[in-house]
Amino acid sequence: xxxxxxxxxxxxxxxxxxxxxxxxxxxxxxxxxxxxxxxxxxxxxxxxxxxxxxxxxxxxxxxxxxxxxxxxxxxxxxxxxxxxxxxxxxxxxxxxxxxxxxxxxxxxxxxxxxxxxxxxxxxxxxxxxxxxxxxxxxxxxxxxxxxxxxxxxxxxxxxxxxxxxxxxxxxxxxxxxxxxxxxxxxxxxxxxxxxxxxxxxxxxxxxxxxxxxxxxx
Amino acid sequence: xxxxxxxxxxxxxxxxxxxxxxxxxxxxxxxxxxxxxxxxxxxxxxxxxxxxxxxxxxxxxxxxxxxxxxxxxxxxxxxxxxxxxxxxxxxxxxxxxxxxxxxxxxxxxxxx
Numbered sequence: 001x002x003x004x005x006x007x008x009x010x011x012x013x014x015x016x017x018x019x020x021x022x023x024x025x026x027x028x029x030x031x032x033x034x035x036x037x038x039x040x041x042x043x044x045x046x047x048x049x050x051x052x053x054x055x056x057x058x059x060x061x062x063x064x065x066x067x068x069x070x071x072x073x074x075x076x077x078x079x080x081x082x083x084x085x086x087x088x089x090x091x092x093x094x095x096x097x098x099x100x101x102x103x104x105x106x107x108x109x110x111x112x113x114x115x116x117x118x119x120x121x122x123x124x125x126x127x128x129x130x131x132x133x134x135x136x137x138x139x140x141x142x143x144x145x146x147x148x149x150x151x152x153x154x155x156x157x158x159x160x161x162x163x164x165x166x167x168x169x170x171x172x173x174x175x176x177x178x179x180x181x182x183x184x185x186x187x188x189x190x191x192x193x194x195x196x197x198x199x200x201x202x203x204x205x206x207x208x209x210x211x212x213x214x215x216x217x
Numbered sequence: 218x219x220x221x222x223x224x225x226x227x228x229x230x231x232x233x234x235x236x237x238x239x240x241x242x243x244x245x246x247x248x249x250x251x252x253x254x255x256x257x258x259x260x261x262x263x264x265x266x267x268x269x270x271x272x273x274x275x276x277x278x279x280x281x282x283x284x285x286x287x288x289x290x291x292x293x294x295x296x297x298x299x300x301x302x303x304x305x306x307x308x309x310x311x312x313x314x315x316x317x318x319x320x321x322x323x324x325x326x327x328x329x
Contacts, residue, residue: 024250027318028293030325032253034317035300038309044268045260053256099264101271119230121275122291131255134245137291143235155240170230173271 060130062201064095065178068128069204070196072105073183083107086178090128100127100176106169107180108206113160115153115206116169116177117145123171125178129204136205146170156207169206179206187213226286227279247292254292258299269302277302 023029039045068090072079082089086103097103103125106114118124119142124132135141144152149166153159160166169177181203187195190213202208229235247255261269277298278286285297303309 022290023248024290024293024296028289028296029250030318030321031300031314032250032257032296033321034314035296035303035309036253036257038313038317039257039303042308044266044308045257049260050253050256053259054252057252057255057259099262120227121278131247133242134291135240135242138240139229139235139287140238140240143229143232144238144240145230147231147236152240156242173275 057131060126060128062129062199062204063196064090064093065125065129065201065204066196066199067093067192068095068178069180069199069210070192072180073187073195074192079107079180082180086125086128095128097127100125101173102175103128103178104175105178105180106167106206108182110182111163112165112167113153113206114167114169114177114179115145115149116171116179117142118171119143119146120170121173123173123176125176128178129201132205133201153207156202158208179204181206181210184210184212225279226283251292254296254299258295261299261303268306268308269299273302274298 024032036050040047040050068082068086071093072082072089078089078092081092082105086105087097087100089105090097090103101123106116108114117136122132122137124136126132141152146168149168150160153166171177181199183195184198187198194213198211198213200208200211203210224232258269258274260266262271262274274295278294280301281289281294281297286294289297300309300314304311304314
């Protein structure tokens with residue numbers, strides 16, 4: 001913690017607003033390099049391990065989850081397997097979830113909508129959706145999602161009728177959630193690939209619905 | 218209004234005034250620093266090593282000083298927590314980390 005004491009401009013009452021995309025403080029930039037170099041020199045990891053891990057991270061993105069959802073929309077048997085064991089189902093589509101914590105898929109219905117948060121930290125199904133957006137990790141989202149879910153949904157442009165139950169799911173380190181959004185109307189003739197284009201990251205977190213086919217040219 | 222004086226600092230669900238703040242929905246790319254820290258922690262957590270488990274990382278993050286918890290960026294917190302755990306587990310020594318940081322800073326100053 002010694003590195004931290006140089007900094008007295010960090011205030012308790014000031015939430016870290018949009019801390020992503022910013023370069024780290026100088027002492028943390030140096031600390032990262034020091035820790036990495038020492039771990040490599042001690043043989044705990046290799047430079048190649050580190051590079052590959054970053055490549056793996058870069059290769060993961062919400063389009064993987066979108067393929068899972070589109071398959072579930074067209075294949076009821078797959079959907080049942082997804083709801084029973086999301087990691088195993090993702091694995092069927094070549095998504096490597098071997099080292100990931102458990103993931104539970106939550107099916108939205110015309111009368112039930114799921115909204116996912118992690119009030120305690122930032123747990124997220126990274127193996128299927130990639131890195132979470134900054135707002136998911138923000139203190140405001142974490143604090144608000146469980147208290148004012150309909151207000152949060154509205155902020156994301158999502159207004160649900162009163163008869164739709166909203167279930168807020170609070171993730172844990174050992175259990176993360178993947179929302180299966182409702183298949184939009186007017187998509188009967190669409191291919192699985194076209195359907196996947198309608199499935200956004202935000203719809204799999206539950207802050208929005210899947211895109212309407214008329215919004216996609 | 219409920220008070221939250223017995224809440225741990227990371228237990229943010231419903232806590233005011235945070236629960237009334239607008240959500241900054243700006244999208245951000247991760248920096249190289251962010252990716253590197255994520256990768257290092259991922260490697261430490263890998264089943265072939267299991268040097269840092271997810272719950273340990275959380276415990277270390279939740280043990281940060283409140284100024285750090287609320288003031289550091291997401292991956293700065295991860296790095297501080299991973300660093301603390303690596304010292305705790307004697308994978309790294311406090312002295313050698315400090316010396317290496319000093320050497321890196323010195324080399325950077327020379328080259329700038």
